[in-house]
Amino acid sequence: MSGEHLLQLENVSKFFPIGGFFSRARMTAVDDVSFALAADRPEIFTIVGESGSGKSTLAKMILGSEAADRGTIRFDGADIGDISSRSAREAFMTRVQPVFQNPFEAFNPLTRIDEYLYATAHRFKGAKSRAEREALADTALQRVGLSIAEVRGRYSHELSGGQLQRIAVARALIPEPKLIVADEPVSMVDASLRMSIVNLFRELRDTLKVSIIYITHDLATAYYIADRVIIMRKGVVVESGDARTVLDNPQHEYSFALKNAVLPPDPREASTIIRQRRQDVGAPVAREIVRA
Numbered sequence: 046m047s048g049e050h051l052l053q054l055e056n057v058s059k060f061f062p063i064g065g066f067f068s069r070a071r072m073t074a075v076d077d078v079s080f081a082l083a084a085d086r087p088e089i090f091t092i093v094g095e096s097g098s099g100k101s102t103l104a105k106m107i108l109g110s111e112a113a114d115r116g117t118i119r120f121d122g123a124d125i126g127d128i129s130s131r132s133a134r135e136a137f138m139t140r141v142q143p144v145f146q147n148p149f150e151a152f153n154p155l156t157r158i159d160e161y162l163y164a165t166a167h168r169f170k171g172a173k174s175r176a177e178r179e180a181l182a183d184t185a186l187q188r189v190g191l192s193i194a195e196v197r198g199r200y201s202h203e204l205s206g207g208q209l210q211r212i213a214v215a216r217a218l219i220p221e222p223k224l225i226v227a228d229e230p231v232s233m234v235d236a237s238l239r240m241s242i243v244n245l246f247r248e249l250r251d252t253l254k255v256s257i258i259y260i261t262h263d264l265a266t267a268y269y270i271a272d273r274v275i276i277m278r279k280g281v282v283v284e285s286g287d288a289r290t291v292l293d294n295p296q297h298e299y300s301f302a303l304k305n306a307v308l309p310p311d312p313r314e315a316s317t318i319i320r321q322r323r324q325d326v327g328a329p330v331a332r333e334i335v336r337a
């Protein structure tokens with residue numbers, strides 16, 4: 046395939062052994078998943094599903110940290126299953142960066158936060174001097190509404206979950222990636238700060254033209270943030286397409302159930318949930334779902 050796709054998954058499956066060492070049984074964590082992101086149209090592509098639906102396994106395969114057992118994943122036309130040398134891996138990671146769920150786990154409490162940023166600037170941008178590293182860190186931090194002056198010398202326990210997650214995003218931006226894979230990036234962040242992080246991903250799409258794979262179990266967040274969405278259940282994509290179309294009019298019974306679990310059809314019940322959503326990810330999401 047040519048470079049018309051930034052990312053292309055074709056019939057990707059992942060199996061895990063179950064039932065102990067001598068067992069031949071296996072479960073299918075990801076089952077025959079295909080989708081593609083265009084190279085010239087940055088977007089937020091959301092993978093939605095309940096716990097155990099295979100979202101994180103899919104993310105790990107896209108990041109190259111788990112190998113697909115079947116199918117192919119191509120980034121910029123090249124099969125990521127062919128990446129074997131350390132230099133090829135580093136080059137891939139320059140262009141595809143992760144943001145993980147728990148910012149408190151992402152940073153060792155005994156290491157200063159700015160050191161992580163300098164290390165990333167050194168590793169992916171070859172920044173040698175302290176001044177160069179600080180400049181790259183500061184540029185990335187400014188993109189997420191922070192600065193090196195605010196972060197310098199501080200440890201993770203001195204910062205909020207929201208600030209730490211912003212710093213994790215800044216770190217992911219230092220290599221200037223084309224794709225960010227964000228796995229439940231706001232679920233460990235205080236509810237009052239979630240919306241600002243969710244909006245940050247939209248800004249990055251628009252200003253830096255970076256594509257984002259955004260993984261969530263929360264339909265309301267997906268509705269708010271996604272350009273396109275796939276809904277997964279037990280490893281299978283049960284529905285996919287334009288986010289508004291899919292989430293307004295789910296065709297598959299699971300997506301329908303998921304939507305109703307988010308907002309019940311009764312407007313009075315729904316309004317209670319809307320108030321909750323307003324605190325969590327913002328009101329427009331829920332209001333529009335109700336109108337639909």
Ligand SMILES: Nc1ncnc2c1ncn2[C@@H]1O[C@H](COP(=O)(O)OP(=O)(O)OP(=O)(O)O)[C@@H](O)[C@H]1O
Nearest residue numbers: 061062074094095096097098099100101102103262
């Ligand atoms: N390393 C592993 N070994 C065995 N089974 C695994 C492994 N990783 C994931 N699984 C199983 O694969 C299935 C999909 O897991 P996965 O973590 O991808 O789902 P998920 O949708 O991301 O769920 P969650 O939101 O809870 O993380 C689950 O049944 C899980 O138990």
